[in-house]
Amino acid sequence: QVQLVESGGGLVKPGGSLRLSCVASGFTITEYYMTWIRLAPGKGLDWVSYISSTSTYTNYADSVKGRFTISRDNAKNSLYLQMNSLRAEDTAVYYCARSTSSSGLFDYWGQGTLVTVSS
């Protein structure tokens, strides 16, 4: 069955870096747009970034542009999020999710990985 499993979260100091991974099974990520979405404590869901099925297109929320980089490894059926220059406001559970094309309709999500940015 379709499954998305995130990893790589943890505690990091402000200004630090983390790399999140999302391993997909039950489907081939080359057929889907893949997206990172986060849920900060006490807040709603917040779109972070997406990458197109062919990796031709990527897009980022203004709040992370220039600091985060999304990528994918089709051979490993995996999605990544490189997060640099982390700030306290990046503290959140990060989810990966898939959608068909750029529809913005997410039919499967992972269970998330917690990123905590604190000194």
Added chain:
Amino acid sequence: DIQMTQSPSSLSASVGDRVTITCRASQSISSYLNWYQQKPGKAPKLLIYAASSLQSGVPSRFSGSGSGTDFTLTISSLQPEDFATYYCQQSYSPPITFGQGTRLEIQ
């Protein structure tokens, strides 16, 4: 960016109750409105897409309606497994945006 406002932010109800959650967009989004359910520690689950279409496998007690700026999610008869947080999301115009969530609690 399109702002999505849900009401109420929290709701207490009993098993068997009919419950309605409202979502309002800051501008017209046609029918590009989706609803998700999330339980603590679990992945969000797609319930309704395109405002009123039921995702495969979702019980028929869930329904959605609306277009333009005003939308509703209705649960016709609450079951114990329905106590969760519900989010609306617009997919009309990037960046996609979500409502702040409605926490549905057992009364």
